[in-house]
Amino acid sequence: MTVRLRAHHLLCMLTYVGKGYSPAFCTGFDAIARRLSGREEILIVEGPDDVCQPLLGEEGAHCHRPGVLERDRRAAAAVAALLDWPIAPGERLRLDPRLLARLRRAFEAGTIRAACGKCEWSELCTRIAANGYAGTRLDMAKDVEAA
Template sequence: MTVSIRAHHLLCMLTYLGKGYTPAFVDNYNRVVNRLNAGENIALVNGPDEICKPMLEEPECHCFNQSIRDRDDQALADIGQNLGRCLKPGEVFLLTPKELEQLRNKFSRGSLRGACNGCEWYELCSEIAQNDFKGCRLRLPLQ
């Protein structure tokens, strides 16, 4: 099975501790992370993904905004550059523990944060990175 993920959520998952917009959002996010921790592949999508699902019925849902699409584009370019491969929507891949560590290292150094500019979670994610990602829920299995 695969988990549909939009590009900027690949960055969000690096620091995910179990906090979010609503209890339903957090419960859903936990299920998504658990699936990834169990070894499911990621299918990159354009637009709302499995993490967005609880938000899609909200009247002010930001998941469709152009600013979020721009964030996805920036994240896709930055992640691809930092992993040394071209990533594009429609691609299915398995994020390895080594790649997760590599992305977290780049994130903590700031070279992977371009898509995070203007995000309401920026400060929290910065604190988590400064704390060596302690308590983060994404812990990929060894292949």
């Protein structure tokens, strides 16, 4: 199978520790983190993705708002510049320990966080990165040490 992710969720997945908008959101993101930890392929999509799915039935779901679309644009540009790889709808990638470590180093350094400026979770993510990503649900730690 393939995990459908919008561009800014490439950043969110780096620091996800089981906190989110609702219990259903967290249950869904936990499942996605397990799939990504198992190296399932990622398909970049425009607009709501697999992470957004539990929120789409809520009135006023933020997943379609212009600010979220701008967050996707900024995240795509930052990650594409880091990886020298296009991050656009239809592109596919697969995480491995080295890629995850590279993304997390850049996130901690702030070089791929242009999309995080007005995000309500930004401070939490900063603390998680500063704490060495302890407790994150996306975990390839055993493989990272071997890489």
